[in-house]
Amino acid sequence: MHELSVCMELIDQVEAIARTHNAERVETIVLQIGSLAGVEPSLLENAFEIARLGTVAEHAELRTERVEPRIRCQVCSHEADAGPSDLRCPACGGTDTALIAGEEMILARVELLQPAD
Amino acid sequence: MCDTCGCNITEGNRHLLRADGSHAKVTAVSVLNKLLQHNDDQAQANRALLDSHGVLTINLMSSPGSGKTSLLEATIKALKGALRIAVIEGDLETENDAARIRALGVEAHQITTGTACHLDAHLVAKVLPQLELEHLDVLFIENVGNLVCPASFDLGHHLNLTLLSVTEGDDKPAKYPVMFRAADAMLLSKTDLLTVLEEFSPERAEACLRNLASKAPVIRVSAKTGEGMQEWLGWLYQRLEHYREMRRENLSLRPAVQSEGRKLHGLAQPELRFKPVSKLETV
Numbered sequence: 001m002h003e004l005s006v007c008m009e010l011i012d013q014v015e016a017i018a019r020t021h022n023a024e025r026v027e028t029i030v031l032q033i034g035s036l037a038g039v040e041p042s043l044l045e046n047a048f049e050i051a052r053l054g055t056v057a058e059h060a061e062l063r064t065e066r067v068e069p070r071i072r073c074q075v076c077s078h079e080a081d082a083g084p085s086d087l088r089c090p091a092c093g094g095t096d097t098a099l100i101a102g103e104e105m106i107l108a109r110v111e112l113l114q115p116a117d
Numbered sequence: 118m119c120d121t122c123g124c125n126i127t128e129g130n131r132h133l134l135r136a137d138g139s140h141a142k143v144t145a146v147s148v149l150n151k152l153l154q155h156n157d158d159q160a161q162a163n164r165a166l167l168d169s170h171g172v173l174t175i176n177l178m179s180s181p182g183s184g185k186t187s188l189l190e191a192t193i194k195a196l197k198g199a200l201r202i203a204v205i206e207g208d209l210e211t212e213n214d215a216a217r218i219r220a221l222g223v224e225a226h227q228i229t230t231g232t233a234c235h236l237d238a239h240l241v242a243k244v245l246p247q248l249e250l251e252h253l254d255v256l257f258i259e260n261v262g263n264l265v266c267p268a269s270f271d272l273g274h275h276l277n278l279t280l281l282s283v284t285e286g287d288d289k290p291a292k293y294p295v296m297f298r299a300a301d302a303m304l305l306s307k308t309d310l311l312t313v314l315e316e317f318s319p320e321r322a323e324a325c326l327r328n329l330a331s332k333a334p335v336i337r338v339s340a341k342t343g344e345g346m347q348e349w350l351g352w353l354y355q356r357l358e359h360y361r362e363m364r365r366e367n368l369s370l371r372p373a374v375q376s377e378g379r380k381l382h383g384l385a386q387p388e389l390r391f392k393p394v395s396k397l398e399t400v
Binding site: 037038108 | 142
């Protein structure tokens with residue numbers, strides 16, 4: 001599974017942020033994962049258990065927020081939630097729609113423990 | 118989604134950017150960065166290198182055993198003397214596929230990924246310097262046979278070609294929407310077997326693809342009998358011509374699904390990365 005590759009990049013980014021902010025350690029990592037991102041949150045959490053070892057994020061909690069697909073119809077401009085394998089417009093039935101949410105794979109927030117002043 | 122213009126900030130996450138002004142020990146940093154940024158940066162560098170030589174690069178994806186290498190063999194034979202082709206092969210193990218391509222007199226590089234289920238931009242970047250790009254028209258990258266992972270990694274290619282063989286279920290596009298949504302063209306392969314596989318309906322396969330809001334053409338091919346090869350090669354020539362027109366204006370091509378994301382989110386410069394805020398709850 002490619003979730004471990006994604007996690008390695010995640011750890012690289014988190015380590016860079018921790019360095020920038022002179023953090024002692026990372027407390028929490030918040031991700032936003034669209035259901036059309038091709039990444040499974042539960043597998044990502046398993047991979048994170050491995051990827052975080054020996055890093056500043058070793059004791060961090062990983063939280064994933066799921067983002068469901070949402071479409072905008074290019075014909076009738078209707079916006080609606082959609083299922084992952086049915087992105088048709090529920091108003092006019094058309095297949096000419098744009099995906100406006102649901103393929104995010106985003107590092108949204110990191111909570112850092114910094115040394116006391 | 119992009120991480121450059123602030124489009125990642127939605128009603129759902131806007132609260133993360135608000136600071137409460139206290140001096141808690143724990144600091145929350147709002148990032149809104151793409152998780153695969155590192156891969157995507159390398160992919161962009163790969164694309165720039167390929168563009169500097171005008172090499173149209175096509176990423177082939179499908180399940181294992183759906184006929185990617187056979188399609189490439191038939192394509193190479195049909196285009197001999199007309200287009201200059203090279204192939205990058207991705208597999209977990211063995212050089213078998215590269216050997217099949219080399220037997221036809223075409224340069225082929227095998228990437229063995231070990232246990233990794235997909236190619237990524239860094240693996241491709243290691244191979245590109247070994248190719249004589251200045252002598253190529255088209256580069257095919259045969260990805261690891263897998264309908265899940267390869268779709269998430271930009272390699273720096275220009276087009277995605279997804280194969281669905283008629284020995285599989287015709288509802289595969291509904292079952293693997295991430296992969297099939299990424300296709301610039303869907304090839305139904307092994308169509309010579311349709312006569313004995315009545316349960317596979319090409320119409321149903323296409324309907325499943327259209328439900329993903331895809332406009333990609335569906336082309337029926339048999340590498341064995343040559344059925345549909347003219348249509349597939351016609352599409353290839355048409356895309357090559359389009360790519361060359363883009364290059365004349367110093368532009369490039371991206372797979373349709375990536376361009377859609379960029380169009381939606383614009384290309385503004387980042388303002389909000391690493392904006393520090395204090396944690397809302399006390400620790």
